[in-house]
Amino acid sequence: MKQQKLMEKLSLWQLAVLLFTFEIGSVAVVGVGNDLRQDAWIAVAISTLLGAGIVSFYIMLLKRAPGKNLFELMTISFGKWLGKGIGLLYVFYFFYIAERVLRDFCELITTVIFENTPIEIISITMMGVIAYMIYLGLEVFGRTGEIFIPYVFTFTILIGFATFFSGEMDFKNLLPVMAEGSGPIIQHIFPRLLTFPFGELITFMVIIPYVTQFNKAGKVSVITVLVSGMIIIYGTVIEIVTLGTEQLERTVFPLLSAARYISLLEFIERVDLVVVFIVMFGIITKVSVFFFAGLKGLEHITNISYRYMVLPMATIISYGTILISDNFAEHIEEGIRFIPHYMHVPFQFILPALFAPLLFWRTKKQKRGSDTNGSK
Amino acid sequence: MGLSDFLFKRRKNKKGDSTPEEEIFQNENISKEYFKSLDKNKRSLHELFKQTFDFSCDDIRLGESEACVCYLGTMLNIHSLTDKVLNVPRETSVSKNPKNIEEIRDRYFPTMAFEYADTFHKVVWHILNGFAVIMVDGQEKALSLEIGDTEKRAITEPSTQTIIRGPKEAFTEDINTNISLIRKRIKNPYLIFEDFYIGGDTKTTVAIGYVSTITNEDILNEVRERIEKIEIGAVLDSGNIEEMIVDKSFTPFPLVFNTERPDSICSHLLEGKVALIVDGSPFVLAVPSVFTDFFQSSEDYYQPFLMPSFIRIIRYMSFMIALVLPSLYVALSTFHQELMPTQLLISIQAQREGVPFPAVIEIFMMELTFEIMREAGVRMPRAVGQTVSIVGALVIGQAAVEAGLVSSVLVIIVAFTAIASFVSPIYSFSIATRLLRFVLILFAAVFGLYGVLLFLIIMVIHLVSLRSFGVPYLAxxxxFKLTDQDDVFLRLPAWANKRRPSYLFPKSPVKEKKKQKPSPPHVQGGKK
Known part of the structure; x- marks a missing residue:
């Protein structure tokens, strides 16, 4: 039992829980495919299937060297120095995305609940909680997810039912299907939908090696991605049928706006809080995954236990959250125009595709017996 | 053999041949050696006990040998001592002189529980434990006789964990009584009790009990290890032990289960836990314990399963109510008025109109008042106990509202919270919510509902990081373990609950193998 404490392990269920919350995390805040109007759900459905493919690709890479995480794989394929250099780039990438995700949430809170509260307060308190959790370790992170998942799941489902019974849904809003042909959908799927939220799963290449039954992890991840994709479709449909295409395009926080239509028994109304709760836990999970992945990278590069770096890095992230953009409009604009092309695509697809052949070659060499390129 | 020795399996000592007595007195300035000469022994005993009035050392003659009986008069029944020990030698005619101590015992005290003491430490230990020690001149060993107990409290109904249906016995302060209460319920040769002596000044007996065919060895060794590590002066209650063996003491949540109900302890033992019984305390501990243990009453198993399942959900709900209700009030009335239904908001605000304080101050005032009343109610002598309820209900409740100091909604909230916090079957758990409530109110006052959520998330993170003897606290x-869910939030009927909790890693995980779902007698197609 003492050994369990030393080697941090996640169970398959915990992995599924984290993956699921990760997927619906910031999607619940900003929504996906709002530009596509009534066809958003089609795009989500297609990219879910593609997303499952992406995850299998990542898992395939991990299976070449079981127990090694993304950073160790890169050292294997690129050699010690180049591997660590690219690893450092990934660390920056992970931390930057963590900041962006956190910023989404800060904007939500300051727009919806605390109009007069400075954004710093939110980012610092959130990062404090995340740092505390990550400091306690991956196991604690996994178990926290297990505690909250029933609530996140049921509330998400209930929002749909509640809006339906409030009589605010108009399924005609889903029509016409693909009015402008498949062109806009395809353009939207790549790169935007595929990278966010599915390509971001590359962070799980740092977490999956810690799963106890590693050989089943691939199956579980793919299934979870499909399930979470379905929930995202469900959420998107709710947004479309409740808000209508016009309002959907204008709103910043679609799920929240949809939930505001809920009014049952003249008592259950203004359930913003419930949405904020789902979102809050989703965001905590998402930021934590990125944060943890980045920290693990730093650990690999510096050979210092990541726990020492939790507090300083958390400080930097909570500061960076405020620095990355001046206002929300700029933040969203960056997220649409800049991030997918210049950050997501290289880090999620190009680099892995680059080191995949190298990895195959090196591990093949290793399997033959000349074990010269150890990871440490 | 003494009763205690009969019940305890003597612990095999790792340090070789040192006996428990030696361990106990190893730090004290008492000579170890037992002399052949009666005078020398008497002198050292008198040296040790000279100032205490209840020590007696009566000279007697056993046949031709000089002897003396030493005892603490307060620790044994003086009548049976006179009958059985002091009177006996005179009646026996001397035909053949007994040569050694065994023969002396055989001749004079054939019917009594006994033990030999070959060191001076043992002699002292036996005297302290209420034995009458007979020292005979020229013998290498002393003879310790168990005389019979002094007065002790009778077995009564439990005072803190009452139930409606089920056994009504409670543990008492006497460790032997407590162990017999457990043994009476589990007639199993593999039910084992090991004894430890803890407390530099008190030398309190602490027993760990377990069923060796069920309990996991690792857990058991962990318990033994932690108990052996304890070095404190005094053990007056199991609470003293509890604080020394927990995995983490900086937490409001109890990591060790305590109960005064033997049936509850038995069910824990049979699940694969270890019981810790401390002499002098009617509260027996069970480790490792998990969060959900504190929401289960033993009565849950004595009533048909539907109602207890419902009650359990009520318990979890009231835990949440006790925790968050006051802070929700603060958050809603200070920050998020728009989240309340309009009618409710109007009525609350109308009541708050004359109140001169902000909601936080108001609720802090009332919560503190309530805590004070609760404490006073517990400590107050029985005779004046009524006063608290009268003062509480009339003066503070009604008058405060009428005087316009607090709103009546707030009084309802504080009262409801207080009642909800008592629903947990284990008192030490409701303490946790009392403490956390105040912190939560502060969070709500600063950050509103966001603060409440923030605090709840921090609390959950803290909870999942806790461990009780290596077992995750929220196990x-x-x-998550699907197979364990038959007895967590719901209690499934007894025939469906076939497995012991897997987080305890029991040696035999399955309780009953057969399918035992009861059904009406099978009718053969209505042929009869």
Whole structure:
């Protein structure tokens, strides 16, 4: 039992829980495919299937060297120095995305609940909680997810039912299907939908090696991605049928706006809080995954236990959250125009595709017996 | 053999041949050696006990040998001592002189429980434990006779964990009584009790009990290890032990289960836990314990399963109410008025109109008042106990509202919270919510509902990081185990509950193998 404490392990269920919350995390805040109007759900459905493919690709890479995480794989394929250099780039990438995700949430809170509260307060308190959790370790992170998942799941489902019974849904809003042909959908799927939220799963290449039954992890991840994709479709449909295409395009926080239509028994109304709760836990999970992945990278590069770096890095992230953009409009604009092309695509697809052949070659060499390129 | 020795399996000592007595007195300035000469022994005993009035050392003659009986008069029944020990030698005619101590015992005290003491430490230990020690001149060993107990409290009904249906016995302060209460319920040769002596000044007997065919060895060794590590002066209650063996003491949540109900302890033992019984305390501990243990009453198993399942959900709900209700009030009335239904908001605000304080101050005032009343109610002598309820209900409740100091909604909230916090079957758990409530109110006052959520998330993170003897505190929920869910939030009927909790890693995980779902007698197609 003492050994369990030393080697941090996640169970398959915990992995599924984290993956699921990760997927619906910031999607619940900003929504996906709002530009596509009534066809958003089609795009989500297609990219879910593609997303499952992406995850299998990542898992395939991990299976070449079981127990090694993304950073160790890169050292294997690129050699010690180049591997660590690219690893450092990934660390920056992970931390930057963590900041962006956190910023989404800060904007939500300051727009919806605390109009007069400075954004710093939110980012610092959130990062404090995340740092505390990550400091306690991956196991604690996994178990926290297990505690909250029933609530996140049921509330998400209930929002749909509640809006339906409030009589605010108009399924005609889903029509016409693909009015402008498949062109806009395809353009939207790549790169935007595929990278966010599915390509971001590359962070799980740092977490999956810690799963106890590693050989089943691939199956579980793919299934979870499909399930979470379905929930995202469900959420998107709710947004479309409740808000209508016009309002959907204008709103910043679609799920929240949809939930505001809920009014049952003249008592259950203004359930913003419930949405904020789902979102809050989703965001905590998402930021934590990125944060943890980045920290693990730093650990690999510096050979210092990541726990020492939790507090300083958390400080930097909570500061960076405020620095990355001046206002929300700029933040969203960056997220649409800049991030997918210049950050997501290289880090999620190009680099892995680059080191995949190298990895195959090196591990093949290793399997033959000349074990010269150890990871440490 | 003494009763205690009969019940305890003597612990095999790792340090070789040192006996428990030696361990106990190893730090004290008492000579170890037992002399052949009666005078020398008497002198050292008198040296040790000279100032205490209840020590007696009566000279007697056993046949031709000089002897003396030493005892603490307050620790044994003086009548049976006179009958059985002091009177006996005179009646026996001397035909053949007994040569050694065994023969002396055989001749004079054939019917009594006994033990030999070959060191001076043992002699002292036996005297302290209420034996009458007979020292005979020229013998290498002393003879310790168990005389019979002094007065002790009778077995009564439990005072803190009452139930409606089920056994009504409670543990008492006497460790032997407590062990017999457990043994009476589990007639199993593999039910084992090991004894430890803890407390530099008190030398309190602490027993660990377990069923060796069920309990996991690792857990058991961990318990033994932690108990052996304890070095404190005094053990007056199991609470003293509890604080020394927990995995983490900086937490409001109890990591060790305590109960005064033997049936509850028995069910824990049979699940694969270890019981810790401390002499002098009617509260027996069970480790490792998990969060959900504190929401289960033993009565849950004595009533048909539907109602207890419902009651359990009520308990979890009231835990949440006790925790968050006051802070929700603060958050809603200070920050998020728009989240309340309009009618409710109007009525609350109308009541708050004359109140001169902000909601936080108001609720802090009332919560503190309530805590004070509760404490006073517990400590107050029985005779004046009524006063608290009268003062509480009339003066503070009604008058405060009428005087316009607090709103009546707030009084309802504080009262409801207080009642909800008592629903947990284990008192030490409701203390946790009392403490956390105040912190939560502060969070709500500063950050509103966001603060409440923030605090709840921090609390959950803290909870999942806790461990009780290596077992995750939220076990069977996080880490989630589907097979353990038959007895967590719901209690499934007894025939469906076939497995012991897997987080305890029991040696035999399955309780009953057969399918035992009861059904009406099978009718053969209505042929009869």
């Amino acid at each position: 069977s929920v996080a880490p």
